[in-house]
Amino acid sequence: MDIEEGGLTVSVPEARDGASEGTGGGVFFNPTQELNRDVTVATLRAYRDREPRAASYLDAMAASGIRGVRAAAEGYDVTCADVDDEAVKLAAANLDANGLDGEAVHRDVNALLYDEGPFDVVDLDPYGTPIPFADAAFANGRNLVCVTATDTAPLCGAHLNSGIRKYGAVPRNTDYHPEMGLRTLISALVRTAARYDKAATPILSHVSRHYARTYLELESGARAADDCLDGVGHVDHCEDCLWRAATRGHIADPVDACPECGSDRVLTAGPIWLGPVAEPDFARAVRREVTDDMGEAKRARKLLGTVARELDTPTHYDQHRLYKEWGEPAIGMDEFVERLRGAGHEASRAHYRGTAVKSTASVPEMREAVLGGDGD
Numbered sequence: 001m002d003i004e005e006g007g008l009t010v011s012v013p014e015a016r017d018g019a020s021e022g023t024g025g026g027v028f029f030n031p032t033q034e035l036n037r038d039v040t041v042a043t044l045r046a047y048r049d050r051e052p053r054a055a056s057y058l059d060a061m062a063a064s065g066i067r068g069v070r071a072a073a074e075g076y077d078v079t080c081a082d083v084d085d086e087a088v089k090l091a092a093a094n095l096d097a098n099g100l101d102g103e104a105v106h107r108d109v110n111a112l113l114y115d116e117g118p119f120d121v122v123d124l125d126p127y128g129t130p131i132p133f134a135d136a137a138f139a140n141g142r143n144l145v146c147v148t149a150t151d152t153a154p155l156c157g158a159h160l161n162s163g164i165r166k167y168g169a170v171p172r173n174t175d176y177h178p179e180m181g182l183r184t185l186i187s188a189l190v191r192t193a194a195r196y197d198k199a200a201t202p203i204l205s206h207v208s209r210h211y212a213r214t215y216l217e218l219e220s221g222a223r224a225a226d227d228c229l230d231g232v233g234h235v236d237h238c239e240d241c242l243w244r245a246a247t248r249g250h251i252a253d254p255v256d257a258c259p260e261c262g263s264d265r266v267l268t269a270g271p272i273w274l275g276p277v278a279e280p281d282f283a284r285a286v287r288r289e290v291t292d293d294m295g296e297a298k299r300a301r302k303l304l305g306t307v308a309r310e311l312d313t314p315t316h317y318d319q320h321r322l323y324k325e326w327g328e329p330a331i332g333m334d335e336f337v338e339r340l341r342g343a344g345h346e347a348s349r350a351h352y353r354g355t356a357v358k359s360t361a362s363v364p365e366m367r368e369a370v371l372g373g374d375g376d
């Protein structure tokens with residue numbers, strides 16, 4: 001069937017939702033990823049102002065080629081790759097039907113990257129984890145590596161052993177699991193890039209229930225890679241009082257007891273990424289590139305606005321979980337953030353979920369700020 005996306009008409013297989021991805025026959029297409037693709041196009045537009053030499057774009061797992069088609073319509077020199085012959089034919093037909101240049105190739109993308117690279121922009125959009133493609137992407141990417149990961153359970157620590165195996169990190173299942181997943185992913189990607197003496201700095205990232213997405217800008221050089229690795233570290237987290245502390249560095253000192261409440265139920269996650277997950281100015285530039293011909297324009301603008309305004313402390317709090325801890329009914333999120341700010345703390349909403357809040361205040365400081373005398 002034909003669908004319209006971003007002002008283009010693309011032929012795709014019958015729509016299936018994300019739940020069945022990879023299990024059925026035929027070429028993959030997920031209509032619920034339109035927001036992800038709209039943000040990708042806006043990012044490619046904004047990135048051109050930042051790096052005008054970025055010209056080639058590899059849609060590394062093309063399926064219908066919808067990403068490659070949309071990138072080609074932006075003027076990028078596109079290669080669509082897939083190991084599925086039907087997918088390659090469909091991607092080629094979709095480029096052709098839209099009168100766009102670009103090629104579709106039947107290749108394993110790891111081989112393609114080493115044989116035909118470098119590519120200025122490499123976009124990894126696999127089933128599940130991107131890790132089997134990360135080495136080739138960072139070794140043979142020049143400017144920007146865009147990564148989607150849909151294996152959210154391993155990433156956030158819900159499937160701990162799988163997370164440890166895939167990401168060479170110990171993610172922990174906490175009340176900020178979408179952010180744990182994103183920071184586990186970025187940590188693994190940054191450490192992979194460092195193997196090739198490249199810094200991979202996240203300039204935009206976002207997470208939804210089904211996937212994490214991050215855009216990493218590359219800079220070659222051992223010193224740059226070392227500096228980037230400084231953004232990796234550990235988070236200690238108390239399961240009882242929600243105290244947490246982020247510490248940079250490769251080795252975590254064991255925490256026997258929570259310094260706040262004395263509990264021994266302290267989890268340590270890491271190495272995870274503790275640096276910024278986005279550059280606010282770049283997120284704003286991407287937001288400006290969202291256009292009304294995008295099906296998810298409204299959600300994309302809202303998401304990018306929240307990402308741009310988000311305080312970049314390493315973990316967010318879930319406001320409902322805090323109130324449960326305090327035994328009080330929750331108030332509105334905007335009011336909550338305002339009360340924190342009114343008490344002199346930095347605070348913002350966070351894009352991870354509607355009840356996500358970031359603050360420089362500790363849990364007791366937040367309680368004091370929002371409940372005041374009532375909470376004592």
Ligand SMILES: C[S@@+](CC[C@H](N)C(=O)[O-])C[C@H]1O[C@@H](n2cnc3c(N)ncnc32)[C@H](O)[C@@H]1O
Pocket residue numbers: 027028029030033037060061062063064065066067081082083084087107108109110125126127
């Ligand atoms: C999740 S789909 C891609 C969806 C597509 N990018 C979109 O936006 O609709 C993953 C695709 O990766 C392809 N694939 C899997 N392993 C690959 C490999 N090693 N090299 C290239 N493509 C691969 C699969 O055939 C499948 O079409």
Ligand SMILES: [Zn+2]
Pocket residue numbers: 238239240241242243258259260261262263
């Ligand atoms: Zn505690």
